[in-house]
Ligand code: ADP
């Protein structure tokens with residue numbers, strides 16, 4: 256009987272899942288989550304983000320992440336009831352794109368951690384930058400432009416790396432660090448992703464970056480899954496020497512370091528490469544073959560689908576990443592996800608129950624009342640400065656605003672994923688807000704397909720635990736097929752959420768109106784007023 260441990264370091268917290276494999280018997284034996292703001296208040300984070308003056312900047316703390324990892328390891332060791340001796344491998348999932356900057360002393364410190372001392376007390380001196388820019392940062396427009404120019408234009412960057420250079424991607428963030436603090440950049444020996452940083456803490460040595468997460472840096476040649484010399488050159492000097500190597504997703508980095516075995520009694524289990532939360536979610540939602548797609552409603556809202564070849568988005572809104580299966584995945588990502596829903600909820604003094612009641616009390620199509628929910632700068636489509644727009648929507652009308660924000664998000668997900676060309680028969684729903692079946696009903700109605708939440712709601716974390724198992728089998732020479740890895744673990748909840756009859760034509764039309772409103776707001780199209788009028792004449796304006 257073997258136990259595999261998976262972590263998920265998200266924007267707002269750290270989760271852990273342990274799975275047990277005993278021949279054909281598979282079960283989830285442990286699940287726990289820690290919230291950064293409440294469990295580690297001394298860092299002063301708000302939804303996992305450090306205090307900030309510039310709304311375009313978003314940083315978190317690598318020390319906070321280390322402290323959370325240690326707390327969770329302690330919980331697993333002392334409160335989970337697991338027989339630690341049976342833990343065979345550990346892997347992880349992390350918010351993508353964020354970067355951690357280590358100096359020359361880091362390697363020695365990681366290798367020689369003193370089991371008598373807390374982790375953070377020993378890490379204080381290893382950073383050349385106290386903060387880690389995270390995926391919510393959109394302050395690197397200049398750097399993106401410079402990198403894009405140097406690589407021969409937006410299409411060239413997308414062809415080479417799988418995406419245009421997005422503000423949140425690691426390459427532009429590295430270039431910004433180099434420009435603003437060249438001495439700090441020179442002192443930096445290793446630049447990690449959040450994923451490879453945390454894997455390094457567990458293994459006690461520099462962990463590689465795997466191609467799922469590496470694709471979100473604007474530095475990796477997506478077809479070769481190797482660092483692109485041209486992209487490195489366009490980003491910052493001597494970058495090749497500062498990046499960990501790229502390695503397959505199932506790479507065993509080493510064993511859990513003596514710090515963890517001596518301090519907490521873990522065995523010398525395999526420390527497997529960590530990946531990004533979206534790639535891990537692909538495994539944890541069971542998307543290891545064509546068919547369903549997944550939508551994650553976490554801090555970000557994302558839509559992912561497996562892809563056999565790296566086919567880039569002609570509109571350049573979406574991305575192609577590596578998949579932990581060794582293949583590829585398409586992704587669209589929205590910054591105005593859960594926090595936008597929370598903004599509407601809070602503005603009208605609601606809790607999630609009241610939010611759900613508002614969805615049930617309002618009609619599909621919202622009587623033609625529409626919102627562009629850009630509470631924060633948006634990634635998809637690119638919106639540099641926040642600004643919520645309302646069309647025929649009274650800002651004081653709570654229920655109508657609740658429906659407007661959720662419909663907008665679901666229509667944006669559907670519209671901006673069209674480039675992937677997948678006709679999904681089913682959507683697997685995951686992330687914190689997938690607990691809300693009324694939100695999922697709108698998802699089913701807008702997309703016109705069944706939506707299935709999963710028994711293990713944190714699919715990124717489950718995906719990490721399953722990757723640990725897969726890697727452990729692989730190193731023993733057994734090539735476990737991915738459908739076997741997920742079978743019995745990725746279990747859709749019953750009943751599925753079915754699209755209500757007769758809503759397809761309404762949402763087909765409203766999606767066009769929404770696209771026109773977006774185009775208008777971005778200065779690319781005429782006022783959507785006449786289209787909205789036509790919609791209201793056809794479907795009515797009442798609740
Ligand atoms: P991340 O992994 O990005 O840190 P999660 O996937 O854990 O985030 O999602 C956290 C979000 O889930 C919260 O910000 C909250 O808005 C949302 N959430 C939790 N419960 C509900 C609910 N019942 N209805 C809607 N949203 C919810």
Ligand code: XUL
Nearest residue numbers: 350351390532555557588
């Ligand atoms: C994906 C993205 C986010 C983060 C945070 O490109 O930026 O989904 O991974 O979860």
